Amino acid sequence: MITAEALTKRYGPKTAVEGLSFTVRPGVVTGFLGPNGAGKSTTMRMILGLDRPTSGSVTVNGRRYADHPAPLHEVGALLEAKAVHTGRSAYHHLLSMAATTGIPTRRVHQVIRMVGLDEVARKRVGGFSLGMGQRLGIATALLGDPATLVLDEPVNGLDPEGVLWIRTLLKSLAAEGRTVFLSSHLMSEMALTAEHLIVVGRGRLIADTSVADFIAGAAPDQVRVRTPDADRLRALLFGPEVRIATEERDVLEVSGVSSDDIGRIAAAHGITLFELVPHRVSLEEAFMESTRDAVEYRVGGPSVGTGATSAGTGPNTRPRTGPRTRGRAA
Amino acid sequence: MSTTITPGTPAPDFAARAAGRGRVTFVRVLRAEWIKLRSLRSTFWVLVAAVFVVIALGLLVTSGTVDRWPDTGAAERARFSAPNASLTGLYLAQLAIGVLGVLVITGEYATGSIRATMSAVPHRLPVLWAKAAVFGAVTFVLMLVTSLIAFLAGQAVLSKEHIDVALGDPGVPRVVVGVALYLAITGILAIGVGAVVRNAAGGIAIVFGLLLVLPQVVQALPTAWQDHITRYLPSEAGQAFTRWHPSADALSPNTGITVFALYAAATLAAAAVLLRRRDA
Numbered sequence: 361m362i363t364a365e366a367l368t369k370r371y372g373p374k375t376a377v378e379g380l381s382f383t384v385r386p387g388v389v390t391g392f393l394g395p396n397g398a399g400k401s402t403t404m405r406m407i408l409g410l411d412r413p414t415s416g417s418v419t420v421n422g423r424r425y426a427d428h429p430a431p432l433h434e435v436g437a438l439l440e441a442k443a444v445h446t447g448r449s450a451y452h453h454l455l456s457m458a459a460t461t462g463i464p465t466r467r468v469h470q471v472i473r474m475v476g477l478d479e480v481a482r483k484r485v486g487g488f489s490l491g492m493g494q495r496l497g498i499a500t501a502l503l504g505d506p507a508t509l510v511l512d513e514p515v516n517g518l519d520p521e522g523v524l525w526i527r528t529l530l531k532s533l534a535a536e537g538r539t540v541f542l543s544s545h546l547m548s549e550m551a552l553t554a555e556h557l558i559v560v561g562r563g564r565l566i567a568d569t570s571v572a573d574f575i576a577g578a579a580p581d582q583v584r585v586r587t588p589d590a591d592r593l594r595a596l597l598f599g600p601e602v603r604i605a606t607e608e609r610d611v612l613e614v615s616g617v618s619s620d621d622i623g624r625i626a627a628a629h630g631i632t633l634f635e636l637v638p639h640r641v642s643l644e645e646a647f648m649e650s651t652r653d654a655v656e657y658r659v660g661g662p663s664v665g666t667g668a669t670s671a672g673t674g675p676n677t678r679p680r681t682g683p684r685t686r687g688r689a690a
Numbered sequence: 691m692s693t694t695i696t697p698g699t700p701a702p703d704f705a706a707r708a709a710g711r712g713r714v715t716f717v718r719v720l721r722a723e724w725i726k727l728r729s730l731r732s733t734f735w736v737l738v739a740a741v742f743v744v745i746a747l748g749l750l751v752t753s754g755t756v757d758r759w760p761d762t763g764a765a766e767r768a769r770f771s772a773p774n775a776s777l778t779g780l781y782l783a784q785l786a787i788g789v790l791g792v793l794v795i796t797g798e799y800a801t802g803s804i805r806a807t808m809s810a811v812p813h814r815l816p817v818l819w820a821k822a823a824v825f826g827a828v829t830f831v832l833m834l835v836t837s838l839i840a841f842l843a844g845q846a847v848l849s850k851e852h853i854d855v856a857l858g859d860p861g862v863p864r865v866v867v868g869v870a871l872y873l874a875i876t877g878i879l880a881i882g883v884g885a886v887v888r889n890a891a892g893g894i895a896i897v898f899g900l901l902l903v904l905p906q907v908v909q910a911l912p913t914a915w916q917d918h919i920t921r922y923l924p925s926e927a928g929q930a931f932t933r934w935h936p937s938a939d940a941l942s943p944n945t946g947i948t949v950f951a952l953y954a955a956a957t958l959a960a961a962a963v964l965l966r967r968r969d970a
């Protein structure tokens with residue numbers, strides 16, 4: 361169980377995490393989701409007592425991390441890939457970590473085998489691929505057989521086989537009754553691994569909900585409409601719950617109105633439709649949508665964060681009409 | 691009707707085992723730091739190089755001395771220190787040990803492994819003490835053996851002109867042990883500097899500045915001040931303990947090594963305060 365209360369971290373003038381409160385429960389995989397720069401890594405460093413909160417607090421099983429007499433047995437952490445001296449072998453890294461808390465060499469060999477690093481355990485970590493570094497990180501986290509796992513972007517750099525392996529591993533660890541908290545900026549990954557989600561953007565809590573509810577709540581169905589009379593139709597559809605984006609001059613992406621209703625309105629006003637295509641918003645888009653106001657770094661313009669389809673098409677893609685009804689879901 | 695007894699979920703293994711095992715103790719942190727020190731190839735090779743340089747330089751300087759001895763004037767002969775001649779390598783070894791000491795800690799910051807280290811020992815200070823203790827002890831033992839070999843080899847060379855001294859002669863053991871002690875304290879000072887600046891280049895520059903540049907800077911001051919200041923500089927104070935014939939301007943050997951140790955202790959204390967306060 362991890363409990364954060366009004367956790368805030370400022371680096372000089374920069375606020376990385378602001379007033380974050382949440383609970384991570386044992387028995388399920390909890391995803392920590394947010395775009396890059398949302399404050400996930402900072403939060404995880406505070407959980408492990410590496411960064412000191414500016415205010416607020418975070419505890420693991422009722423105690424601050426540093427107050428646990430045997431921290432590696434309490435919490436296993438993967439902080440960043442290859443938080444290991446590049447000149448040291450994987451084996452010696454694990455051996456030195458194990459030594460701090462009296463873990464026998466036998467266990468070191470065991471976790472090396474568990475993550476599939478037997479072949480390279482004696483090689484310098486500097487030559488490891490990102491995926492091998494992640495496996496070593498997992499091995500480090502599992503070393504003390506802890507009841508709580510905190511993993512920062514563990515699937516980064518893993519090949520598909522590795523991703524599947526980690527997904528299965530994390531689920532089985534949670535099924536054993538452990539607390540598993542992992543961060544990612546990929547909604548698709550979270551949907552497959554996590555049951556519960558804590559979503560952050562710009563250091564603030566956006567949602568604390570089950571994965572299923574998050575998708576349902578944050579993802580309005582969209583309808584693609586192609587019509588030569590786009591401007592007129594847009595005016596007719598306008599309403600408080602309606603959002604319309606324009607991708608090309610004669611194409612509208614409408615949410616908040618069903619395709620049936622759009623068809624009826626168009627017919628009633630004699631507007632010709634070339635296309636009327638309802639489609640479910642992808643998980644990725646749902647996540648983008650919920651954190652749209654909270655994305656810190658954007659490429660190419662203000663609306664790139666709204667979906668993979670519009671990435672890189674220039675600053676004028678998808679101007680938002682209609683009021684922004686979504687934002688803070690929690 | 692029979693009552694069904696729902697078996698409660700058995701307490702998982704990890705929960706049962708969590709109680710009372712695996713406390714972080716200082717001895718364990720020492721062991722971890724020892725594993726870290728011996729598992730870096732670069733550290734190993736720098737230490738080997740330091741050993742080699744100290745012995746080789748001792749042979750070189752003593753051979754040169756023997757070569758020139760017939761032409762050496764009386765004044766210079768009187769000033770000659772046979773033990774120090776064979777231990778000239780000290781001046782190079784201090785650079786190697788200084789660099790290694792800085793790297794022992796800054797290497798962890800550069801690679802990010804400091805986060806793994808500090809998550810294993812969240813009280814942090816034991817890590818600093820253990821690093822200083824392990825590196826100081828390794829340096830002392832290794833350099834004591836090296837110093838002894840360099841001394842014996844150098845005296846063997848000097849014996850051709852019968853200007854060698856024996857290990858048992860007055861003041862000689864202090865010189866041989868003093869070299870190792872001076873280097874061990876240099877290593878600890880360097881760890882303190884490294885922990886304060888957390889950056890290899892900066893740390894090495896500061897250590898070299900303290901040991902080499904500072905005495906040069908003081909040379910530029912008015913002569914009246916020099917004598918008062920020079921003897922208290924870290925390297926001057928520490929090396930007073932390694933000189934067979936203490937010079938008149940210098941601190942006494944015991945005072946000198948104490949002053950040098952205090953510099954190292956003060957640096958380490960500053961590092962400890964910052965280590966507690968700063969984010970890892």
Ligand SMILES: Nc1ncnc2c1ncn2[C@@H]1O[C@H](COP(=O)(O)OP(=O)(O)O)[C@@H](O)[C@H]1O
Pocket residue numbers: 371374375376394395396397398399400401402403656
């Ligand atoms: N040590 C630091 N000093 C200054 N700013 C930092 C530091 N660590 C993180 N930040 C800033 O805090 C914000 C959150 O970063 P981070 O926690 O790494 O986000 P995430 O892991 O979600 O991508 C970013 O804007 C980042 O630049």
Ligand SMILES: [Mg+2]
Pocket residue numbers: 397400401402512
């Ligand atoms: Mg991050």
